[in-house]
Amino acid sequence: MANDLDALEDWAGVLLNKLEPAARSKLARSLAQKLRRSQQQRVKQQHNPDGSAYAARKPRELRGKQGRIKRQAKMFQKLPKASYLKTKGDGQSIAVGFTGRVARIARVHQFGLKDRAETNAPEVRYEQREVLGFTEADLESIRGLLLTYLTN
Template sequence: MTDRLEALEDWAAGLLGQLEPASRNKLARSIGQALRRSQQQRIIAQQNPDGSKYAPRKQRNLRGKQGRVKRKVKMFQKLRTARFLKANGDRRSISVGFTARVARIARVHQFGLRDRAENSARQVQYEIREILGFTQADLDLVRDGLLDYLSQ
């Protein structure tokens, strides 16, 4: 995947060098927003960039829990919102990522790190769930967005 990303970067460098800085800013913002929408759709579908499903949650013993117990709630429902998943673009780069405290939660799941679910809980090894990542469709989206912008 990194080879294809580097090839796209090399291909686009000459074209982007000919644009004015204001035009590059506008293009970067629009491509960044399109990438964010693509990532949001993949998170809604609960899929890794390679197309496989996220590892399921571990079962919890909820017998002692009072009140209503929510089941079958999709993971990362709030993380995918524009409040937490930000797209930034300037004349030199485009980035899509998480902000503030949720960035730590996303990093733990992205790389399968150890963390505590609560302050008083024991540490747990989390499964790898690639929340952010490039698919071939994302690379095509960037290429097509650049071509569309230049053809106008």
């Protein structure tokens, strides 16, 4: 994946350097927003960038009061909201990532690290779930947007 990004940077870098700084910033912001939308959709669908489904949650007791069974909600329901998934695009770079406390949660799942579910709970190793990452469709949409922007 890194090789694809390097190749894309080499291909588009020369052309992008010829653009005015304002045009470059505008292009970077639109690319960042497009990437955020694709990441949001992928997280809502519970899929890794390679297309595989996220690792399932560990089973847990979902009974509250007697006779009631809670439904187990999907993982990361609020994570893809724009208030948590921020974009930044200027003339030099594009960034799509999480902020605040949510960033820690996303990092633990992204890399399969150890964390506590609650205060005073035992440390648990989480399964790796790639919350952020490039798909082939993302790379193609970046190439397409660059081509349309540079040809106009």
